[in-house]
Amino acid sequence: MKHRRLGRTALQVSEICLGTMNFGPLTSREESFTILNDALEAGVNFIDTADQYGGRLGVGATERLLGEWLAQDPTRRARIVLATKVHEPMSEDINDRGLSARHIQRACDASLKRLGVDHIDLYQMHHIDRAAPVEEILQAMDRLIAQGKITYVGSSNFPGWAIARFNEKALASHRLGLVCEQSLYNLVERRAELEVLPACQAYGVGVIAWSPLAGGLLAGTSTDPSGRRSAAAVRDAAGGHADRLADFTTLCTELGQAPGVVAIAWLLHQPGITSAIVGPRRRDQFAALLRAPGLGLDESALARLDAIFPGCGAAPEAYAW
Structure with a gap:
């Protein structure tokens, strides 16, 4: 397994x-532990979760499962870069969501308890919160860092302008700011190339690509639609890309x-990409995808992929002149 720096940090992932989104609700405790082992x-040291993951088992269930796995062998914690997220609703309480300083503090403490750890390596904002001032969020994250509860701050599903705004505010006060962005990015969905990826490259923000298989569309005939997307959803989406998928x-x-x-x-051949998130439901799915980092694609193959799945182009030329 190869490793890369997480954005402009010295941390290797x-x-x-x-x-781990499937762990618990769709993947049994036993198989989840086997996949983690x-x-x-295999040398995978980067594990991502979120406080809301748990599906039918309820929010927080996946973090608790990870905590049980970590507790089985105390040496595991030091071997992994542990990432989780904050933002999504955790209850019906109006303040038990979003990115207010109050919720960030309480959500972090709750995640630490469920995970059974004393710190989180990468604490990510799961979504932009348009009601929360950047200054409030940065102050809350600074407090968690000072308390030793988190080490790095990242974002997820942020637009390019928000990544720039957060890091400009951080730079002005000599903070590290965002070190990575977890973004939807794959051969089918390439809109991140317009603004998000350029913003990340400009600020030294690593990109962690989620849904690398486009919800199963790019997994081939062995696609298992019992996970994140239903069989009907995968079938309908595939119909709109039939010719491209055939090519x-x-x-x-x-x-x-x-x-x-x-x-x-x-x-992994695209500029600025740090890592690709794979969310297996079964052990064999995970084993198959571990071959990807070792696959070198030559210029001819990359050109053919671009021809099959053309990107959006550069901004603003893609939509202006």
Whole structure:
């Protein structure tokens, strides 16, 4: 497994980030633990979760499961870069959500308790909160850093302008600011190339790509729609990309690689990408995708992928002159 710096920090994280959204509600405790053990053995040191994950088991269930796994072997904590998120509703309480300083503090304490750890390596804002002043958020994060409860701050699903605004505010007060952005990015969905990726590159913000297989569309004929997207949703989405997906499958066959492996390898060839999040439901799915970091795509293959799934182009030229 190869590793890359997390944005402009000195921290090294694996090119594959193990996403845990399915752990608990769709993946049993036993299989989740097996996948986590496999990840460590394969050199994957980057594990991502969120306080809201838990599905039918209720919010916080996935963090509790991770806490149980960490408690089985105290040495595991030092071997992983642990990331979680804050923002999504945790109850019906109007203040038990968002990015107010009050909620950030309380949510962090709750995540630490569920995970059974004394600090979180990467604390990410799960979504932009338009009601929360940047100064309030930065002050809350500074307090958590001073308390030793978090080490780095990241964002997720932020637009380019918000990434720039947060880091300009941080720079003005000599703070580190955002070190990474977790963004929707894959061969099918490339809008991040317009503003988000350029903003991240300008500020030294690492990009962690989520949904690298476009909800299963890029996983090939073995797509398992029982996870994040229903069978009907995958089928409907595939219908809108039938010709492209057929060309993509042909290329993957010529390369002798599974479509999911090629899709993730393509991501890891893109400028500014730190890691790709894979969210397996089964052990075999995870094992198959671990081959992606070792797949080198030559200029010809990359050009064909761009022709099959053309990007948006550069901003503002993509929509102006």
